[in-house]
Amino acid sequence: MGRFFPRLNDTVMTTKKTLQINLKTIPETGLPVAIDLGPEWFGRWHEEDPGLEFADARITGLVHLSKHGHDLLVRGSLSGQMELACSRCLESFAAPAAIDFDLLLAPRPPTAPAEDGELSLTDLDLDYYTGEIVDLESLLREQIILMMPLKPLCNETCNGLCPQCGANLNFATCVCKTDDVNSPFAQLAKLKT
Ligand SMILES: [Zn+2]
Ligand SMILES: [Zn+2]
Numbered sequence: 001m002g003r004f005f006p007r008l009n010d011t012v013m014t015t016k017k018t019l020q021i022n023l024k025t026i027p028e029t030g031l032p033v034a035i036d037l038g039p040e041w042f043g044r045w046h047e048e049d050p051g052l053e054f055a056d057a058r059i060t061g062l063v064h065l066s067k068h069g070h071d072l073l074v075r076g077s078l079s080g081q082m083e084l085a086c087s088r089c090l091e092s093f094a095a096p097a098a099i100d101f102d103l104l105l106a107p108r109p110p111t112a113p114a115e116d117g118e119l120s121l122t123d124l125d126l127d128y129y130t131g132e133i134v135d136l137e138s139l140l141r142e143q144i145i146l147m148m149p150l151k152p153l154c155n156e157t158c159n160g161l162c163p164q165c166g167a168n169l170n171f172a173t174c175v176c177k178t179d180d181v182n183s184p185f186a187q188l189a190k191l192k193t
Helices: 039-048 136-147 184-192
Strands: 020-022 031-037 057-068 071-085 092-107 125-129 133-135
Touching: 020 136, 031 071, 031 136, 057 136, 071 136, 092 136, 125 133, 133 136
Parallel strands: 092 125
Antiparallel strands: 020 133, 031 057, 057 071, 071 092
């Protein structure tokens, strides 16, 4: 999909307060949606979800929606950077992030399907939409959560914090003895890195 550049449909603006897309507005040929999520969008998300682990980000990309019978195929690719705290030194830094996804959204059944279900769409993540509206906003939020590295590192060679005095060893040296591997702090540091 990355080869063509889409014309943004006027009915879909990423600056809108929420990215709710009515299935009726999706033509047979599919609907490309240019994504450009900046501080305003992330700020609003952060207000709703103060536990969010990143404060600021800029993510752009493209999502393509197409109907297949009653199902909706959502293919997308997002990239950008997000402000994260380094898992070693705790300093925040701009981490590059990218994700490609293929999601199949089916109309939500009246009752939840059985776990061992007949759904054999193994290549695709199956999700549901309710009514006529696809909530692209929450779908994008899910993908952005998935983009976050599990252990963000400001640099592969980050020296982290001294387990004894807490000094940031990227910027400072300390006089702590480092041979006390049995100290509780050293054990903790091992677990964390
Ligand atoms: Zn670091
Ligand atoms: Zn120290």
